Amino acid sequence: MGEKSLLIFDFDGTLIDSVPDLAEATNMMLSQLGKPTYPESEVRNWVGNGSRKLVERALTASSQVPPTQQQISDAQEVFFEAYEQTSGTKTVAYAGVDKGLKQLQQAGYILALVTNKPIRFVPKLLQSFGWQDLFAEVLGGDSLAEKKPDPAPLHYVCGQLRVNPNKAVMIGDSKNDILAGQNAGIDTLGLSYGYNYGQDIRDFNPTQAFDDFASLVAYLLPAND
Template identity: 70%
Template sequence: MDKQLLIFDFDGTLIDSVPDLADATNAMLTTLGKETYPIDSIRNWVGNGSRMLVERALVGKVEVLEGELTVEEADHAEQVFFEAYNNISGSKTVAYPDVDNGLKKLKDAGYTLALVTNKPIRFVPKILRSFGWQDLFAEVLGGDSLAVKKPDPAPLLHVCEALNIDPAQAIMIGDSRNDILAGQNANMDTLGLSYGYNYGQDIRELNPTEAFDDFAALVDYLL
């Protein structure tokens, strides 16, 4: 490979965080006196950042129509969610198979690794430490690190600029349309993973440069 920089998504790509996110979401709903939902429903609401997860949970569906929620309702619910998620131990969040070993192989092979997630940045360091990954990534951005988040290309381009690497020498790796679109919008190659959170859509429909069904196959491709 003639690439230098691998930019990874987090939730749905490296880690399965849905069990903990579901617990926090239902804790929020319980606090607000609302109906709770099974994990399989909440799984379909993850991937666009905490605000969208909260809004989807409040209305009980993926598509939130204009006028269904007031800004004040969503603001309050999001703060309740943050408190609930902060109080969760994180023990239900797990790495997908072969991710731990694969990341270390890629770094040892000379790639620069970065992380760009739509998860609020305040929750990222704790999770990285729990897996011992805090020193793997040269740059880490959360969904609120900049004024915009994926699928906007700005976070990816920001990472490239910070590391002084041309976007043409970077690859965006993720499991959802936000990741693939962000990479395409930044004019970089994209690698899709089919096992994550993509609202039931096959990642291949978004025309990534390549797509894989497991992380080990992606690592083999890059090496």
């Protein structure tokens, strides 16, 4: 991938596995609402399209009827409070990510983070992994009016860092990441191990796809040797 200088990463499902914390917060929410709770393996299937969708899927499963928009909004507030308490305690980085990010930065790439997670939860997580100085730009799902798969966050990052979009790459595990990159006209690299609601990331035609982070790093590094 010679000629590329900016790597824009997704967060959950790409760099970190946050499902254990998300599942705990989901079950805390359901308990507070007097609804049954679910095993982590079940909640894992609900993750990948943002917290509102996660809350909606949990409410639908627990009452067998689709919730109203107001019920989702009310429950989401309960979920956010619960996640604030648990966030970061069980979240882990995927294999090879910590080392790989540092290698990419040392090789001269500019790193950015664009997640659909609300920005208020991001700094604490970055801190917990010691990544607070790795990313030149960090955007959450509510940092701008639009979020992935809209191209706006990617265009914004390129603009802030003064990088031509054709020198940028979007890296993620879900269709939102790949579509955002395609909508922004930039190359996309997919990772198959994250949260894509049961769909193979390759179905969305990323420029390339990888099954582990080390393979992605190896693909990006030779051009800089």
